[in-house]
Amino acid sequence: MKRANVYKGLAAAISAATLVGVAGCGSSNSSESTKSSGAQCAPYKVYGDLSGKKISVYTIWVDQEGDATAKAFSQFESCTGAKVSHEGSRDLATQLPVRIKSGSAPDIAVLPQPGLVKSMVDTGKVAKLSKDALANVSKYYSKDWQDYASVGGKVVSIPVDANAKSFIWYSPKKFKEKGYKVPQTWDEMVSLTKTIAKDNKGDTGVKPWSVGLEGGADSGWPGTDWLEDAVLRFTDGDTYNQWVAHKIPFNDPKIVAAFKEVGKLLKNTDYVNGGFGDTKSIASTSWQDAGNSLIDGKGYLMHMALFYQSNYESSNPDISISPDGDAWAFPMPSLEKDKKNMLGGGDFAVAFSDKPEVQKFEAFLASPEYANARAKAMTGWITANTGLDESLLKPIDKLAYTSLTDKNTTFRFDGSDLMPAEVGTGIFFKEMISYFGQGKSEQDVLDTIEKSWPAGK
Template identity: 50%
Template sequence: MRSMTRRSYAALATGAAFALILAGCSDSGNKSPDASSTGKVDCAAYKQYGDLKGKTVSVYTSIVDPESKQQTDSYIPFETCTGAKIAYEGSREFESQLPVRLSAKTAPDIAYIPQPGFLKSLVADFPDAVKPAPQAVIDNATKYYSEAWVNYGTVDGKLYATPLGANVKSFVWYSPKEFADNGYTIPTTWDELMTLSQTIADSGRIPWCAGIESGTATGWPATDWLEDVVLRTAGPDVYDEWVNHTIPFNDPKIVEALATVGDVLKNPAYVNGGLGDVQSIATAPWNEAGNGIPAGTCSLMRAANFYQANWATDVTVAEKPQDNGVYAFYLPGKTADDKPLLGGGEFVTAFSDRPEVQAFQAYLSSPEWANEKAKVTGQGWISANSGLDASLLQSPIDIMSYKLLTDPAYTFRFDGSDQMPAAVGAGSFWTEMTDWIATDKSDEAVLTAIEKSWPAS
């Protein structure tokens, strides 16, 4: 699913923001713009950026209120210690308007690109506008991010963008109390997950709940299901070939993966707990479908870490069994040693190479920024930056997600639809997966239709 702009209906990071601990800069003596803060920021780490007083860096992004406040708050130490001003603009029309601005030569200094596929198209269409990352950014990327994340910001062997936020999609939400009461254990392989599903079904309950309705983006949760399963049945190398269209969309390995998804989502004994029959998945709102877990009408739902923002206020996200509590476990691979991980995020891209722009770009790729963002967000935000201080993360799901993202035992892959051409990734892939559920269209027909929609060039 497309990050941020096409996920604006899902509250990604709506936890209450912490009070900032930045009121002044110990080296410069300048006061922080945040008058409510009570502490001081140590400017030692910011000396590398130099004196940028009187300089302004413009930022254009799809991140809008209320998340935009957390973004701008995270810039305060940089502004305080360097003297620079960050001019922030969030827009729900970001993806359509950024190319317009580039064509009109009114590009922002920096933009947050929601998906690698969009980055590649910008580099191809505006090769003189998108600036390669400066050395300080390259150094941070190499030091603090995995090779996979660096590759997703690289086009034709050149690093253009570094990750900003991140998310983990390979999760199954459940009720720890239900598991404890019934003696269920967390599955460590795909077969164990299917055995658990059957055990729950044999008890008289429908184990899974699912919903793929999401307004104009209806269908994207089903694409995430397929992507996660391709990683598990075909492996990351085939996944890359599929995403990059070096094998056809309807390759036999992808047909097999969709059939495996169907073993859950098209099995009337397994879905759709508390919501209806198989076809109800197509009309059940994604952000409400999981409510059956605390309500006791279903036991399992595959959804990303950011689903935590959709639980009712009286639902507790915790591993410890308790009434009205939910938690999540890693969606297992074929074996306990097979650890594919599906996720997403956005990337910092520059359209100017002025020193102050390069300095701010370097800050956004640093542990200092990641830590500051974690402080001001409170919960609901994570980074793949290995320099992030995990003790600053407040949600147990955030902490678990961060550990998975930075654990080399897990093989990370970016959301597939976010890497595909928009006509597929935000078009036929969504609509065909919806038809697969709503009209029981066959696996082969769905994948063949998507294959035919792939742009010729």
């Protein structure tokens, strides 16, 4: 749950986040309001009259996200008559199995990774996805997302939200001043790196890339994103899947080669670490601070998920996040211009009840109506549901949504979140720190992780 925890923590800290109440249907007695409510409830007629029915939902969404979740459910409640109770807990992964064993499972649970979905399915307590929910998943989600929502080749969950990680942050203002252009291929990105290094050779502390891996107990995770993105670009989607599932060794020659491409950038002292020091400083630099260099001109490029916008918004509300402002991002380019690859994550809903009202609510969660209600309820939220009204998203979130829903995008779930915990959020994290902090080679890092892979997993 590495990325989920990071993202949730950031979202809760967004001081600029806007929670917008979703208007309830029939909440006013005026004729004008009645007409409006009728129009708003039209898409909900398919769910029928659920008056008096109760549906319990258990998620990891708390604080502002929890409030936004309740607001996103409110129109379903007002238009159908159902009562939806939401409970959020960051201890869901620990508490849900206990509740299932004791016979007090919620009607629906939203889980932060596919591995947890499989674990719940293995309990034998997960209900079959309703026909209408399955139809919506098939209609509004790409095959990649349907695959991640599946266990044993069958769609068993609903990908209710998403996040996109394969982005390079930069300062459009600084790029314009220097005459730099956004690269369209990996080679162009390398060429841009060389140009920035050459142009700023006499400026002390100014480097093309700014990178930070320090993050307390989760230190190292930004480094795993670098490697995962390289594997996705320098091999292919199938090889990435095999690597993550350990069907090929962690230190397979293809993976070593991809890792070395990362090293060509991040192990070069001419290229890193803008505003913080040399290559070794990457291990001790806070990932939350890494983006500051783009604003003060000490760095020009930073690889980071789009949720980093939260950092800018909370640390300095005056920073303009726009295509011509202080900060913006572009998708990390692939080897070829027409090939698009995106690393990301998301949350998946499963049901523990097959009651008719729960099946109706499942269909709602997979629908454009839920996606739109959730987007209205809180900024900074995205989904891979192609039925979403894009106008509800702020520009930076639309950038992520476009990448996630592009038919030409090869989407892959964050690898370390899919690996056994002792690897993905354990030795993988630690070895990325050692790669920079101790100067270990790509081969040594991958060999160490391969040797630590638990038997039978």
